[in-house]
Amino acid sequence: MKIGELAKQTGLAASAIRFYESKGLLKVGSRQSNGYREYPEDAVTILRVITDAQHAGFSLEEISQLLPDDASSWKHDELIAALRKKIADIEALEERLARSKAELKSLVHLIDSKPAGVDCKENAERVMASMAARKR
Incomplete structure (x- = not known):
């Protein structure tokens, strides 16, 4: 999907999507011959995870350390530890x-x-x- 459709589905500005891409949080599936970015279908889910994590208080650096290259490679123990640490930070x-x-x-x-x-x-x-x- 193109960035306009991704922006519509997520409610994010195209500039925010490009920003997350520049930080390595969002992968571009491919580029068309005219230079347009083509995002994979799971980009909507990834962007929602990123924005939800930010709302929960995670920095972009923390998110980048936890976000896997694909959904099948989540590091369960590291994710649980990071979530527990964030809960402790919020309680403090x-x-x-x-x-x-x-x-x-x-x-x-x-x-x-x-x-x-x-x-x-x-x-x-x-x-x-x-x-x-x-x-x-």
């Missing part, structure tokens, strides 16, 4: 984000609980002093 990120969220909520509460009669400058000093005390 979730923990960091939860800590950051809690710290920000605490800061909002601290700023928002400005005592009556305290102006903005004094409140800022109060907040900064409280933050400095927490870091000790």
Whole structure:
């Protein structure tokens, strides 16, 4: 199939398809005499795997290491290990984000609980002093 049909079936721009090809992630079946690329039927599936993997947080380099030359040569153990590692990375990120969220909520509460009669400058000093005390 030509790049226009591949773009239509995947929802990707032709430039994105050529980019994945330039990175070695997508193979061109052949070139016609007029120079047009002819992609194999499994190119749709390969592009979906690439975009799904990117959405899951895999870099193009990680994808290129895991993506086989053809579907019959998947390296099961390496694939499972990479998926488990990505899950662990996501869980660690979730923990960091939860800590950051809690710290920000605490800061909002601290700023928002400005005592009556305290102006903005004094409140800022109060907040900064409280933050400095927490870091000790």
